[in-house]
Amino acid sequence: MTREKIRSYQELVAWRKAMALVTEIYQITKQFPQEELFGLTSQMRRAAVSIPSNIAEGHDRASSGEFRQFLGHARGSVAELETQILLSLNLSYLSETETARLLESVKEIGKLLNGLMAAMKNRNREAAMRGRK
Numbered sequence: 733m734t735r736e737k738i739r740s741y742q743e744l745v746a747w748r749k750a751m752a753l754v755t756e757i758y759q760i761t762k763q764f765p766q767e768e769l770f771g772l773t774s775q776m777r778r779a780a781v782s783i784p785s786n787i788a789e790g791h792d793r794a795s796s797g798e799f800r801q802f803l804g805h806a807r808g809s810v811a812e813l814e815t816q817i818l819l820s821l822n823l824s825y826l827s828e829t830e831t832a833r834l835l836e837s838v839k840e841i842g843k844l845l846n847g848l849m850a851a852m853k854n855r856n857r858e859a860a861m862r863g864r865k
Contacts, residue, residue, distance in 0.1 A: 741791035746844035750784035753837045764825050772825070776816045782809035783841065800852045803845050810842045
């Protein structure tokens with residue numbers, strides 16, 4: 733993240749990649765068994781949707797502390813979705829190839845979220861240091 737101010741959450745790479753993942757999760761879970769519609773399909777979709785939603789909500793909050801908190805929620809949803817992807821592989825709902833592709837996307841988004849959280853922490857630390865001078 734550069735020093736310039738991000739005006740909209742839609743400018744964040746993490747949000748864009750998370751939105752692409754949501755779309756992919758919706759498309760892939762259409763192939764899941766009908767009896768999973770209110771089970772694993774629903775859980776995966778909700779976890780996936782939660783990632784960009786928390787990024788967006790956190791970005792538009794009043795403080796960087798709140799933003800970090802919502803990024804933490806998004807990171808939790810990443811872990812939840814990762815678990816559900818692995819379960820889907822175990823149940824043979826996903827192929828090895830689909831699983832690997834989804835896990836790579838999830839891993840990348842997790843790294844982006846960690847980077848954003850670190851940037852917010854550093855920004856808060858720098859602001860505190862300026863306040864002491």
